[in-house]
Each structure stands twice: as structure tokens, then as C-alpha cells.
Amino acid sequence: MAYRPKDTQERILHRLKIAKGHLEKVMKMIEDDTYCIDVLQQLQAVENQLKGTGNVLLENHLKGCVADAISKGKKDEAITEIMTVFQKQK
Amino acid sequence: MAYRPKDTQERILHRLKIAKGHLEKVMKMIEDDTYCIDVLQQLQAVENQLKGTGNVLLENHLKGCVADAISKGKKDEAITEIMTVFQKQK
Amino acid sequence: MAYRPKDTQERILHRLKIAKGHLEKVMKMIEDDTYCIDVLQQLQAVENQLKGTGNVLLENHLKGCVADAISKGKKDEAITEIMTVFQKQK
Amino acid sequence: MAYRPKDTQERILHRLKIAKGHLEKVMKMIEDDTYCIDVLQQLQAVENQLKGTGNVLLENHLKGCVADAISKGKKDEAITEIMTVFQKQK
Numbered sequence: 037m038a039y040r041p042k043d044t045q046e047r048i049l050h051r052l053k054i055a056k057g058h059l060e061k062v063m064k065m066i067e068d069d070t071y072c073i074d075v076l077q078q079l080q081a082v083e084n085q086l087k088g089t090g091n092v093l094l095e096n097h098l099k100g101c102v103a104d105a106i107s108k109g110k111k112d113e114a115i116t117e118i119m120t121v122f123q124k125q126k
Numbered sequence: 127m128a129y130r131p132k133d134t135q136e137r138i139l140h141r142l143k144i145a146k147g148h149l150e151k152v153m154k155m156i157e158d159d160t161y162c163i164d165v166l167q168q169l170q171a172v173e174n175q176l177k178g179t180g181n182v183l184l185e186n187h188l189k190g191c192v193a194d195a196i197s198k199g200k201k202d203e204a205i206t207e208i209m210t211v212f213q214k215q216k
Numbered sequence: 217m218a219y220r221p222k223d224t225q226e227r228i229l230h231r232l233k234i235a236k237g238h239l240e241k242v243m244k245m246i247e248d249d250t251y252c253i254d255v256l257q258q259l260q261a262v263e264n265q266l267k268g269t270g271n272v273l274l275e276n277h278l279k280g281c282v283a284d285a286i287s288k289g290k291k292d293e294a295i296t297e298i299m300t301v302f303q304k305q306k
Numbered sequence: 307m308a309y310r311p312k313d314t315q316e317r318i319l320h321r322l323k324i325a326k327g328h329l330e331k332v333m334k335m336i337e338d339d340t341y342c343i344d345v346l347q348q349l350q351a352v353e354n355q356l357k358g359t360g361n362v363l364l365e366n367h368l369k370g371c372v373a374d375a376i377s378k379g380k381k382d383e384a385i386t387e388i389m390t391v392f393q394k395q396k
Contacts, residue, residue: 038159045156052153059149059176063142066135069128072187076211079180083173086149090169091302097162098282098295106286115278121166122271181392188385192368196376205368212361218339225336232333239329239356243322246315249308252367256391259360263353266329270349277342301346 039100048092055085129190138182145175219280228272235265309370318362325355 040048059082065075097118105114130138149172155165187208195204220228238261245255277298285294310318329352335345367388375384 038161038165040156040159040162045159048156049153052149052156056146056149056153059142059146063139063146066130066138066142069130069135071128072130072183072191073207073211075128076180076183076187077214079176079183080211080214083176083180086169086173086176090166090173091299093162093166093169094302095295095299097166098298099291101162102278103286103291103295106283111279111283115275115283117163118278119271119275121163121170122274124167124170181389184392185385185389188372188388189381193376193381193385196373201369201373205365205373208368209361209365212364218341218345220336220339220342225339228336229333232329232336236326236329236333239322239326243319243326246310246318246322249310249315251308252310252363252371253387253391255308256360256363256367257394259356259363260391260394263356263360266349266353266356270346270353273342273346273349277346281342297343301343301350304347304350 038097039104040096044092044096048089048096051085051089051092055082055089058082058085128187129194130186134182134186138179138186141175141179141182145172145179148172148175218277219284220276224272224276228269228276231265231269231272235262235269238262238265308367309374310366314362314366318359318366321355321359321362325352325359328352328355 058078062075062078062082065078102114102118105111148168152165152168152172155168192204192208195201238258242255242258242262245258282294282298285291328348332345332348332352335348372384372388375381
């Protein structure tokens with residue numbers, strides 16, 4: 037289970053909805069044979085939105101789960117876990 | 127208008143549908159208070175899928191529009207345009 | 217001042233030396249008119265090495281400075297600071 | 307062999323020298339036990355400099371080698387080659 041305050045949860049969901057809207061627009065652009073450069077730029081908008089959402093999630097994870105793990109003496113497990121995410125990041 | 131062969135268009139739409147499915151799973155995970163690390167990993171799956179889709183689009187753009195622009199003597203315009211996309215890339 | 221154990225400091229310096237060696241090779245390749253694709257691949261080797269070094273630094277920062285800040289009740293300052301780095305990340 | 311005009315070659319070398327200077331500063335910061343966040347920010351400066359250099363190289367490759375390959379009917383080889391670089395990009 038996650039420690040996500042109600043307003044953070046809503047903020048994340050709001051951002052994901054925007055990303056989904058942008059993504060649906062990309063699909064429509066492909067169906068409509070829109071010029072590649074315009075589609076690539078719209079795709080970047082989705083990626084930027086998801087990157088920002090990931091940062092909100094990460095900040096919440098550090099403030100909640102990681103801080104909590106540290107105060108309970110489980111620092112190494114929590115940090116190893118989060119480093120796994122960073123190492124896969126492209 | 128874009129030069130996208132039918133099978134490339136379908137391949138891109140198929141990938142975007144997978145990305146959308148992954149993204150909807152992320153939204154469900156947030157609603158279900160799923161542990162942050164699991165959500166972050168699922169979010170990375172969406173980002174990787176979109177990155178791969180962007181590469182299919184880019185390859186098609188190079189093979190179609192850019193090659194065409196070059197053979198018509200519009201090399202500089204086509205390359206300036208594509209560099210704008212790369213320079214904004216994160 | 218930073219909390220970096222001696223072996224972590226040496227590990228980071230070792231990686232930075234490798235990155236510098238790769239970078240000097242890129243410079244030599246440019247002077248020798250090496251084919252662009254080969255230079256781009258060597259440049260990616262430098263970037264991957266730096267990315268890996270950044271992850272070692274980050275892990276050490278989380279285990280040392282951030283864990284310390286959290287146990288001293290300075291959680292918010294430490295996390296805001298680290299998020300500034302992530303938000304600028306490309 | 308690469309098609310790099312003299313001024314482009316110099317521009318790339320100039321950028322690589324700046325990146326090398328930044329990298330040497332990172333090494334000095336590690337030796338001096340500089341605070342992690344400051345080192346991470348300096349490391350980002352190196353990475354941004356290298357990314358920018360990669361874009362100059364890429365633009366030159368597209369305008370020179372790729373355009374040349376396309377006019378010689380070797381479009382597919384040139385584009386497959388460049389996509390290999392993008393697909394490894396993180």
C-alpha cells in the first residue's frame with residue numbers, strides 16, 4: 037500500500053488524464069495522416085506530461101515511504117528499491 | 127500530409143493502443159493506492175512504449191518525407207525541422 | 217560538505233576517469249575525421265558512463281545526506297533540493 | 307571518412323573542450339568533498355553539453371552523409387544505421 041495524501045492522488049490522476057487526452061490526440065493524428073513532425077511534437081507533449089507525473093510520484097514516495105522506511109531503520113532496502121527504478125530510466 | 131504506408135500506420139496505432147492500455151493501468155493503480163515503486167515501473171513501461179513508437183515514426187519520416195525533400199532540393203528545410211524535434215527531446 | 221565514504225569517492229573518481237578517457241577519444245575521432253555514426257556511438261559511451269556515475273552519487277546522497285536530514289527533521293528541505301535536480305534532468 | 311566542414315569540426319571540438327573542462331571540475335569537486343547536489347548539477351552541465359554536441363554531429367551527419375547516401379540510392383542502409391543510434395539512446 038502507498039502513502040498518498042488525497043490531494044496528491046488527485047493531482048497525479050489529473051496529470052494522467054491530461055496525458056491520456058494527449059495520447060488519444062496522437063492516435064487521431066495517425067489516423068488522419070497528420071504530418072510526422074506534428075505527430076512527433078504531440079508525442080513529446082505526452083512524454084513530458086508523464087515525466088512530470090513521475091516526478092510528483094517520486095517526490096511523494098521520498099516524503100512518505102522512503103522517509104518512513106528510514107525512520108524505521110529500513111534505509112538500505114528503501115534506497116536499493118528506488119535506485120532500481122533510476123537505473124532503468126532512459 | 128504524411129507519407130505513411132498502411133502497415134506502418136497500423137504498426138504505430140497498435141503500439142499507441144498498447145501504451146494507452148498501460149497508461150490506463152497506471153491510473154487504476156493510483157486509484158487502488160498501489161505501492162509507488164510498482165506505479166513508477168508501470169509508468170516506465172508506458173514511456174518505453176512511447177519512445178519506441180516515436181522511433182517508428184521517425185524512421186518512417188526519414189525514409190519518406192526527408193528522403194523526398196532531399197531529392198527535391200529541400201534538404202535544409204527538412205533537416206532544420208527534424209533537428210527542432212531532437213533539440214526539445216529530453 | 218558531503219558524506220562520501222572513501223571507497224565511494226574512489227569509485228566515483230574511477231568512473232569519471234573512464235568517462236574522461238572516452239571523451240578524449242571522441243575528440244581524437246573528430247580530429248581524425250572519423251565517420252559520424254562511430255563518433256555518435258562513442259559519445260553515447262561517455263553519456264552512459266556519466267549517467268552511471270550520477271546514479272552512484274545519487275545513491276550515496278540518499279543514504280548519507282538525505283537519510284541524515286530526515287532523521288534531523290529536515291525532510292522537506294532535503295527532498296525539495298533533490299527534486300530540483302530531477303526536474304532539470306533530461 | 308566523414309564529411310565535416312572545417313567550421314563544424316571546430317565547433318564540435320570547442321564544445322567537447324567545454325564538456326571536458328566541466329568534467330574536470332566534477333572530478334575536482336569529488337576530491338574536495340563538495341556537497342552531492344552541487345556535484346550532480348555540475349554533472350548535468352556536462353551531460354547537457356554532450357547532448358548539444360551530439361545534436362551538432364547528428365545535424366551534420368544528416369546534411370552530409372545521409373543526404374549523400376540518399377542521392378546515391380543507399381537510403382535504407384543510411385537510415386537503418388542512424389536508427390541504431392537512436393534506439394540505443396537513453
